[in-house]
Amino acid sequence: MSADFEYRPKFFDIRVRPPKSPEEAARENDVYALKPGEVRCDHPECRSAATAKAPKSRDMPGVYYNFCQRHAAEYNKNWNFYAGMSEGQIRAAQEKEKMTGGRPTWSMKADANSREAAAAAARDARHLNDPFGLFRAQQRKAESAAAGRALGKLERQALADLDLEADADGAAIRAKYKDLLKRCHPDMNGGDRSAEHKLQRVIKAYKTLQKSGLAK
Structure with a gap:
């Protein structure tokens, strides 16, 4: 065949894509x-x-857990809005729900920046002489601590599984976790596996508190 009729590709690319790093491949x-x-x-x-939201607690409106669909369904199935309340408290809450429709209510008093509120504050200041603001500082500290310790259902259940109070700090959580690991592990009890279910709950509870930032 004549060279005039030979096939000549217009574009010829010999570039090779570099191999992916192990991190990118993984x-x-x-x-x-x-x-x-x-x-x-x-x-x-x-x-x-996470594809769904679930309320953390009835005391924390507008605060939610982020769950996948399966765990959202499991959480909602076991959700009890009145958990921890007595029969009398439940009836009172239901009566209030009927009257207010579940909407927040406000007391009929003067605005905090109004002239009446300023006069009341001045009157209280005359009765209680606190030049260094000690009582006000303590009150603000208590209010901020209470606001920062709002716990959801999972965190409260995890603390209960570790036999801890709701105000336990990170050091107490870690110490209790290590103690329960030793007490419930079969190797520390001569192979006795009767506490194995408790051990699994303790490990799951500690992971929950780690994920929520209470145990680091």
Whole structure:
């Protein structure tokens, strides 16, 4: 065949795509990898992306857990709005719900910046001489501590599983966790596995508190 009729490709690209790094390859193969904008499910043993919200507590309106669909259904199935309330408190809450429709109410008093409020504050200041603001500082400290210690259902249950009070700090949580691990582990009890169920609850509770930032 004549050279005039020979096939000559117009474009010839010999570039080779560089190999992916191990981190990139692992990220592509990880079915649980989060996409941009996604958050992890708040269940302590779940790696899936959160797709649903669930209320943390009746005392924390507008604050939610982020769950995947399966754990949201499980949480909502066991949700009890009146948990921890006596029969009398439940009836009182239901009566209030009928009267107010579940909407917040405000007392009929003067605004904090009004002239009447300023006069009342001056009158109280004359009765209680606190030049260094000691009582006001203590009150603000107590209010901020109470506001920062709002706990959801999962955190309260986790603290109960560790036999701790709601005000336990990180050091107390870690110490109690290590103590319960020693007491419930079969290797520390001559192979006795009767406390194995308690051990699993203790480990799950500690993971929950770690995920919520109470135990670091």
